[in-house]
Amino acid sequence: MRITEQQPGVSKRYIDPDSVTKRMDGRKVINTVFRSLFFMATLVALLVLGILFYRILSQGLGFLSAEFFQNFASRIPEKAGIKAALVGSLWLMAVVAPVSMFLGIGTAIYLEEYAKKNRINDLIRMNISNLAGVPSVVFGLLGLTIFVRALALGNSILAAGFTMSLLILPVIIVAAQEAIRAVPQDVREASYGMGATKWQTIVRVVLPSAIPGILTGSILALSRAVGETAPLIVIGVPVIIHFLPTGVTDTFTALPMQIYDWAKRPQADFQQVASAGIIVLMAFLLFMNSIAVLIRNKFQKRY
Amino acid sequence: MVNPTTRERASVQELIAKAGNNKRKKAIEKIIPVILFLIAGVSVLTTIGIVATLIFETVTFFRQVPILSFIFGTEWLPFSNKEAKFGILPLIAGTLKITLIAVIVAVPIGLAAAIYLSEYASDTARRIIKPVLEVLAGVPTIVYGFFALTFVTPVLQTIIPDLKIFNALSPGIVVGFMIIPMIASLSEDAMSAVPNAMREGALAMGATKFEVAIKVVLPAALSGILASVVLATSRAIGETMIVSLAGGSTPRFDANFTDSVQTMTAYIVQVSTGDAGYGTPIYYSIYAVGFTLFLFTLLMNFLASRITKRFREAY
Numbered sequence: 267m268r269i270t271e272q273q274p275g276v277s278k279r280y281i282d283p284d285s286v287t288k289r290m291d292g293r294k295v296i297n298t299v300f301r302s303l304f305f306m307a308t309l310v311a312l313l314v315l316g317i318l319f320y321r322i323l324s325q326g327l328g329f330l331s332a333e334f335f336q337n338f339a340s341r342i343p344e345k346a347g348i349k350a351a352l353v354g355s356l357w358l359m360a361v362v363a364p365v366s367m368f369l370g371i372g373t374a375i376y377l378e379e380y381a382k383k384n385r386i387n388d389l390i391r392m393n394i395s396n397l398a399g400v401p402s403v404v405f406g407l408l409g410l411t412i413f414v415r416a417l418a419l420g421n422s423i424l425a426a427g428f429t430m431s432l433l434i435l436p437v438i439i440v441a442a443q444e445a446i447r448a449v450p451q452d453v454r455e456a457s458y459g460m461g462a463t464k465w466q467t468i469v470r471v472v473l474p475s476a477i478p479g480i481l482t483g484s485i486l487a488l489s490r491a492v493g494e495t496a497p498l499i500v501i502g503v504p505v506i507i508h509f510l511p512t513g514v515t516d517t518f519t520a521l522p523m524q525i526y527d528w529a530k531r532p533q534a535d536f537q538q539v540a541s542a543g544i545i546v547l548m549a550f551l552l553f554m555n556s557i558a559v560l561i562r563n564k565f566q567k568r569y
Numbered sequence: 570m571v572n573p574t575t576r577e578r579a580s581v582q583e584l585i586a587k588a589g590n591n592k593r594k595k596a597i598e599k600i601i602p603v604i605l606f607l608i609a610g611v612s613v614l615t616t617i618g619i620v621a622t623l624i625f626e627t628v629t630f631f632r633q634v635p636i637l638s639f640i641f642g643t644e645w646l647p648f649s650n651k652e653a654k655f656g657i658l659p660l661i662a663g664t665l666k667i668t669l670i671a672v673i674v675a676v677p678i679g680l681a682a683a684i685y686l687s688e689y690a691s692d693t694a695r696r697i698i699k700p701v702l703e704v705l706a707g708v709p710t711i712v713y714g715f716f717a718l719t720f721v722t723p724v725l726q727t728i729i730p731d732l733k734i735f736n737a738l739s740p741g742i743v744v745g746f747m748i749i750p751m752i753a754s755l756s757e758d759a760m761s762a763v764p765n766a767m768r769e770g771a772l773a774m775g776a777t778k779f780e781v782a783i784k785v786v787l788p789a790a791l792s793g794i795l796a797s798v799v800l801a802t803s804r805a806i807g808e809t810m811i812v813s814l815a816g817g818s819t820p821r822f823d824a825n826f827t828d829s830v831q832t833m834t835a836y837i838v839q840v841s842t843g844d845a846g847y848g849t850p851i852y853y854s855i856y857a858v859g860f861t862l863f864l865f866t867l868l869m870n871f872l873a874s875r876i877t878k879r880f881r882e883a884y
Contacts, residue, residue, distance in 0.1 A: 304684050310678055311746065311750070393613050394612050395870075396616065529714065
């Protein structure tokens with residue numbers, strides 16, 4: 267701000283209104299410019315998502331036929347199908363869902379309802395947040411050493427399922443903790459007041475109110491396990507499989523593995539097959555996520 | 570005639586006494602916490618398992634390959650017929666290249682999106698944009714990898730004719746887009762936590778919304794923003810499928826962004842998809858590389874938690 271010369275006859279004016287207006291206008295322009303810049307940056311992120319979906323749909327829809335779901339993997343693009351991978355992914359879920367939810371909910375109940383503030387429990391809490399930051403490929407190395415080799419499970423559904431369960435465990439624990447924490451203390455105290463024991467309170471009062479939140483978080487975590495590829499590769503899950511697994515100790519292949527294999531092939535036709543596979547994978551994930559949203563909207567209690 | 574209320578009260582008291590003496594129930598109350606504690610221990614065991622596995626197998630690797638030539642070696646030629654060389658620096662260089670590009674792409678866009686969402690956007694716009702950004706975070710990385718290889722690389726090749734099919738640029742950019750939601754959503758949380766009174770104070774002093782965002786909200790939320798960037802960087806370092814599909818498999822120790830590269834994660838995938846015999850140096854090398862990767866991400870996560878603890882401003 268410029269201080270104007272004192273003029274004779276005019277009262278003292280230290281602030282020049284013209285200069286102030288000019289500066290204010292400039293600041294307003296900057297505000298408008300950056301407002302649109304920020305908005306455009308947000309749009310760019312959304313635009314990329316749009317292009318990605320458009321590309322995959324336009325490439326893959328042509329290959330998405332009934333035969334695509336009935337055929338096994340093939341060297342000929344037209345005959346390649348996703349049957350083994352789709353069934354394999356379902357088998358994988360059948361292991362991951364119960365194992366990871368049992369461990370995740372158990373840990374969350376312990377941390378929220380029983381754990382006192384001491385060093386061991388602090389260690390457990392800190393460890394969970396650190397575990398969430400470990401790259402998935404490192405979990406693959408853990409699975410390869412412990413489940414595939416040491417426990418001699420081979421590249422079976424069980425070995426992959428255990429590895430994936432540990433991978434998504436931190437996510438489920440945190441989601442379950444939040445859901446349990448959201449149940450108000452009054453409800454617990456009312457239950458104690460009626461003579462219920464701690465475990466009775468947890469099973470009959472806390473968990474029923476927390477279950478929608480726990481389920482929503484768990485399904486979202488499970489959908490991450492469905493799309494995860496790297497640990498499966500490290501474990502040594504094969505791609506070309508011409509039979510369906512009949513039990514959890516069988517070898518299998520999964521959707522992302524199959525897509526990875528198709529994407530790597532140089533022939534242009536296989537790129538379209540890969541796109542078709544991606545559509546199936548994304549539809550699978552979309553289905554899981556809509557169930558999660560449905561549960562959240564329908565059953566979530568608000569206190 | 571007995572007073573009915575007295576009789577009922579007596580029976581309730583009996584019931585309570587009976588319930589209190591129920592041995593099975595008492596046993597359950599004692600055993601359950603122990604079982605739950607053991608379940609909670611699984612997550613700790615997982616960490617111990619990871620660290621132990623990595624250290625154990627890495628030590629085996631260092632019996633076959635000298636540790637110094639691993640840390641300081643600038644050549645990574647594990648499949649060489651003459652003399653295999655295991656110098657980790659080329660793989661680290663590949664990882665850093667991808668991470669650098671990803672951060673350059675993601676930080677400005679992610680922060681801008683966070684500022685827009687927290688300071689400018691209407692409630693309706695936020696309700697629409699936030700879930701869509703979360704979809705971006707939920708897309709499997711294999712899909713991003715395919716997108717990088719079949720779309721981003723060809724598009725970039727029309728701009729940079731020298732660009733090879735496998736290069737550092739394209740996967741780097743796509744990894745950047747993958748971590749944008751992380752930066753945007755964590756930074757937005759940090760900015761939304763800044764109390765409105767501070768914004769209103771600045772607005773009352775005549776500041777524009779942009780000045781409020783840059784001079785008031787951003788500094789106040791800095792710890793959360795920095796932590797989000799560090800966490801996103803850690804994700805970029807550990808990203809596997811995008812780089813192994815679109816990055817190639819040529820370990821190189823230079824600053825070349827247009828040729829095929831190899832990251833630590835992509836090397837682990839390359840060995841895993843091949844037939845490295847159990848017990849060979851190549852087999853153990855994935856653990857040494859995995860261990861290095863683990864240390865990198867551990868360092869970043871540690872840094873992130875230090876930042877949030879040290880610079881947190883409580884209001």
